[in-house]
Amino acid sequence: MGIFKIEGGHQLKGSIQPQGAKNEALQILCAVLLTPDKVTIKNIPDIVDVNKLIDLLGNLGVKIEKLSEATYTFQADEVNLKYLESAAFKEDGRGLRGSIMIVGPLLARFGKGYIPKPGGDKIGRRRLDTHFEGFINLGAKFRYNREEYFYGVEADTLKGAYMLLDEASVTGTANIVMAAVLAEGTTTIYNAACEPYLQQLCKMLNRMGAKISGIGSNLLTIEGVKALTGTEHTMLPDMIEIGSWIGLAAMTKSELTIKNVSWDDLGQIPNVFRKLGISVEKQGDDIYIPAHTNGYEIQSYIDGSILTVADAPWPGFTPDLLSIVLVVATQARGSVLVHQKMFESRLFFVDKLIDMGAKIILCDPHRATIIGHDFKSQLKATTMTSPDIRAGISLLIAALSAKGTSTIHNIEQIDRGYEHIVTRLQAIGAKIERLD
Incomplete structure (x- = not known):
């Protein structure tokens, strides 16, 4: 069984090419x-x-x-x-x-x-x-x-x-x-x-x-x-990986370009991240994320009520990115309700984020309310285990933004969905290594 050792708190910079879907x-x-x-x-x-x-x-x-x-x-x-x-x-x-x-x-x-x-x-x-x-x-x-x-x-x-x-x-x-x-x-x-x-x-x-x-x-x-x-x-580029890199850029306050994303096939993904306050810019067929040095602010609905991000069949928002949205919201200004309708065990990884200092209320197996820190309180490094592919990459993003050195076990779950992730992240400045 392998583990990732991650030194968090570093800004990243550069471009990354999404894998095939x-x-x-x-x-x-x-x-x-x-x-x-x-x-x-x-x-x-x-x-x-x-x-x-x-x-x-x-x-x-x-x-x-x-x-x-x-x-x-x-x-x-x-x-x-x-x-x-x-x-x-x-x-x-x-x-x-x-x-x-x-x-x-x-x-x-x-x-x-x-x-x-x-x-x-x-x-x-x-x-x-x-x-x-x-x-x-x-x-x-x-x-x-x-x-x-x-x-x-x-x-x-x-x-x-x-x-x-x-x-x-x-x-x-x-x-x-x-x-x-x-x-x-x-x-x-x-x-x-x-x-x-x-x-x-x-x-x-x-x-x-x-x-x-x-x-x-x-x-x-x-x-x-x-x-x-x-x-x-x-095959198309992987929209879940694209959403993961948007979340990574925001959480680490990094300037990143995601190459050749096939914009026409991304559906609601750019809009949902924009509702979280993240600048998602279209440059040809690339996505450009500027460094969010002043953080990002979650939008409210017109009547002032709390934003809800929920999954739905296409062209609704994909359930595979709700874990990423949840992690990104932990450092936003404002609050959001994440509603995972499809799978009743997918939000259970939030206990690991709470251990890192995130403010999350798990309402029931399908819903969690996140109160953002606005980067005034950095997540703390910890040792954790990846329960599934999407929770695993979410914990990895949290670790890259956290203060100190984190360890993630059961990284084979992440390998199931993300190719050559260590070398690709190292290429944009991430302090990450794979250990046996």
Whole structure:
């Protein structure tokens, strides 16, 4: 197990390039199973979760070639379906939440898909009903081994259907779309997720020969086709990493430029940080954050009531950045209520921030009120443990702004979502090192 040792209280300066989008990569990589042709994918992030999925695809028999640091080719022309029933697969699939998205492509192309109950962040219940109800609507038979926590769907033929999703699940929508593109007839998905990464998946599938309309809306129509062909795809920059670097700049009073952010795909992210008083400037396709030497002030609503930042399905604010917002608010002027609607355990890391001197009231598992210090009282260094990816990066930002030297354990959680983070932060002046 590794740890980060962080000497806080230093201003940073320079530019940082966001990695490819983790949440897009997990969908796109699974889509290579839909065709026997070669698929080239660019801007793949070098992070634990993505590398685990690439290894899993290799174990399934997908031919993988690394062309450069972030570009790979994949060819699923000799898929080993026996691997799906092996003990090795049950172990490999259990260690990665994104492994659930191999089920849709396997079901569509080979008539069966299996998966052990996936792991991932310990942030609360993350049910899979939406995925499997969608497959059942397409004509698949579902079975579940309760003793081994092993899911399976099988179908001789998938047939298009109308379905109203019970939640706008991004991974659920992606899985159902990948199953439906090779189904007979037309599939209509209402209350579909419409995040940019889901749009990217649909555009890629259309280039492969799929017929998906309504991309970017919550109503997708899919006309099934007989087969898909190969393609090339370049992934978007990771919007969660972009938001993390905005928060880092504000908390450390640093002047930072975040390069090539794909502004059109950021949605509410710049506006939410501006409501916290942070200057987020558009320079071409870059974000420029000036040094906030005089701090930043949280806006109130027009009637004077306290600002609430809550997550919502796209184009609402992403739940993955609420942990960052919470940390940034600890040094703002003013107060804010953070409302995490989706996951009931995601705010539990605030006890570590309270230990550092933050003024936070945890109202219930979903809501926290933060009273900002306005930098008049610096956070204190401490020893802490990262409970999940997003809480981990939030604690790292807090440590970089704190007085003294902090230690963060369980940094493998951070490695799951942020590539080469030590060298990238060191390049802009952060005092951070990785220790065994």
